[in-house]
Amino acid sequence: MSGLLQNIFKGDPNAPSAAPSSGDDADPASASTPGAAGTPQSATRGALPAAADHARPYTAWYRVWERHSRQDFVQEAFVIPFIACLLLLHVWGMGKNRRKAKKWAQAHLPILQSEFAVVGYGGVGARRAPSADNVQAEGLPAAAASADLVVPESVLKEKTGTEFATYATGRQNVAFLDVSIKLFRWYNPLYMLGDSVISMFLDSWPVPVERVQCTAYAFDGKERDLVPAPSAVEKELIEQRTKGANNSSYDGFVFAVVHKNCMRRLREDRYDISLTFTKDNPKLPEWATVMSESAEITELMLTADLIKAIEEAGEDFEYLIITDQPLDKPTKIDETTPGKRINLSLCLPKSNSYSSTLPIFTYFLRLTDRVVSTAHFRAEVVRKLRNTRDEEVRKLRRAHDEEKNEERKALVEKTKKEERDRLLRGMSAEEQRKYLEKERERETRRGMKKSVKRG
Structure with missing residues (x-):
């Protein structure tokens, strides 16, 4: 497609170019020497027969055998x-x-x-x-x-x-x-x-x-x-x-x-x-x-x-x-x-x-x-037989109760946290500081009591 547009707007590259203008308006720098001008023309003439040999001949659309050969279907010969x-x-x-x-x-x-x-x-x-x-x-x-x-x-x-x-x-x-x-x-x-x-x-x-x-x-x-x-x-x-x-x-x-x-x-x-x-x-x-x-x-x-x-x-x-x-x-x-x-x-x-x-x-x-x-x-x-089955049921019930207790504890902790956040939002900065200090003291005393009980 790009080659087609190039041919339309720039013309045929093999067509002879217009003769250079002569006279007073001609630019001396743009004029080429006679020897230099003959070299590309001879090369172009020599390349044209070779290109014509490799070009596919134009045939009717239904004459597929004239445009293709067996070498074009090597891949299909393995895939099919x-x-x-x-x-x-x-x-x-x-x-x-x-x-x-x-x-x-x-x-x-x-x-x-x-x-x-x-x-x-x-x-x-x-x-x-x-x-x-x-x-x-x-x-x-x-x-x-x-x-x-x-x-x-x-x-x-x-x-x-x-x-x-x-x-x-x-x-x-x-x-x-x-x-x-x-x-x-x-x-x-x-x-x-x-x-x-x-x-x-x-x-x-x-x-x-x-x-x-x-x-x-x-x-x-x-x-x-x-x-x-x-x-x-x-x-x-x-x-x-x-x-x-x-x-x-x-x-x-x-x-x-x-x-x-x-x-x-x-x-x-x-x-x-x-x-x-x-x-x-x-x-x-x-x-x-x-x-x-x-x-x-x-x-x-x-x-x-x-x-x-x-x-x-x-x-x-x-x-x-x-x-x-x-x-x-x-x-x-x-x-x-x-x-x-x-x-x-x-x-x-x-x-x-x-x-x-x-x-x-x-x-x-x-x-x-x-x-x-x-x-x-x-x-x-x-x-x-019944004891074996009842034991499995007891294990499931025990696991179910433990899961319920964990959910209940998580819900209580969540409620306490929401209540604490609500109280802190309604306090001033000084009141928040005092509240947090008391909270840390309670945590410290609780930790000391646990360590004493363990000892």
């Missing part, structure tokens, strides 16, 4: 394939995670639909799974491997590219079930590599693992508050089912069977596990241990079926926790309200065959029934 590879890798990674989550749902949908009335976020699935009797007759592996099993889109919800979730409800003693499937970032291998490398050097950085985490929330005798009853007849029916022997409440406690590789992380991350003590059990494999609040609870909950299911799951088993305490340490008294639930965490098998983990998953779904029927302990055990 790189972006294409990233897009293909992202599509492949997302598809791999979706297929893996769908494979898990296909393997576990029969047992879920046989235990719960509603599975997923859209009601009953496209194909109803066989009844509980048929599942027991055919076996879970055969039912899960059936080719005609259709997994509805509403069964799984894709929260992120690495996390899928499902939901189930409509079962006695279980309010609802949450399942979370966490997978690798196959669509971002650099992130996966960074996670793996950092976890090798930092103990605080968890090792990336593909796992499924399930949480079953117990009714604990609150069916009337949690189950919607459209009519009075259904409401009365719910009340009758929750009375007497059908009552779903049980004593709150914390019990866990944990893989030893997860023991330290659970004790540091979960408040409820910190209330337990760890003790190896000879009935369990060497890589598993028990974390419980009482030996009587361990003897009652550690059944032969549970031990067999854990042995079949093998290294894919991480933990099974029965708890009534929050995950994070409560900071307020309201947060100590018990929420009874059962947690199960399993690593996804690398072979994509769930025959080894299906027994422990099935036991987990039916564990609430056993807890409701047997978790009614002796008075001594209940007293011990």
Whole structure:
């Protein structure tokens, strides 16, 4: 643009200049010698053909191939394939995670639909799974491997590219079930590599693992508050089912069977596990241990079926926790309200065959029934459990009272300071001096009394 304006206002630099004026009005100093005048002209004439050789020929706007060459697109030749590879890798990674989550749902949908009335976020699935009797007759592996099993889109919800979730409800003693499937970032291998490398050097950085985490929330005798009853007849029916022997409440406690590789992380991350003590059990494999609040609870909950299911799951088993305490340490008294639930965490098998983990998953779904029927302990055990929880409540109440006292003291000090400032503003300079001297004397006497008491 600057060159264009220069050409408009100053003319063409290659155009011949006007001949110098001759005569009396000519300036002798401005006249150049004949030899000097010829030198720039010859140089200009010699430069014109070279400039013309390098100039691009004028072509029509659509004749791009005549104005550009392959050398002009060297940068794009590297950038475009790189972006294409990233897009293909992202599509492949997302598809791999979706297929893996769908494979898990296909393997576990029969047992879920046989235990719960509603599975997923859209009601009953496209194909109803066989009844509980048929599942027991055919076996879970055969039912899960059936080719005609259709997994509805509403069964799984894709929260992120690495996390899928499902939901189930409509079962006695279980309010609802949450399942979370966490997978690798196959669509971002650099992130996966960074996670793996950092976890090798930092103990605080968890090792990336593909796992499924399930949480079953117990009714604990609150069916009337949690189950919607459209009519009075259904409401009365719910009340009758929750009375007497059908009552779903049980004593709150914390019990866990944990893989030893997860023991330290659970004790540091979960408040409820910190209330337990760890003790190896000879009935369990060497890589598993028990974390419980009482030996009587361990003897009652550690059944032969549970031990067999854990042995079949093998290294894919991480933990099974029965708890009534929050995950994070409560900071307020309201947060100590018990929420009874059962947690199960399993690593996804690398072979994509769930025959080894299906027994422990099935036991987990039916564990609430056993807890409701047997978790009614002796008075001594209940007293011990209650004392542990009451002690935590007392600590919170003590901390709350101390915080209130500090706030009260700060308010009193603030009121005294405002009153002192108000008095000083209404005094003359001499009165202020006397008032401050008396104040210093009182502080001195108070300090002397404290030192005498200490001595």
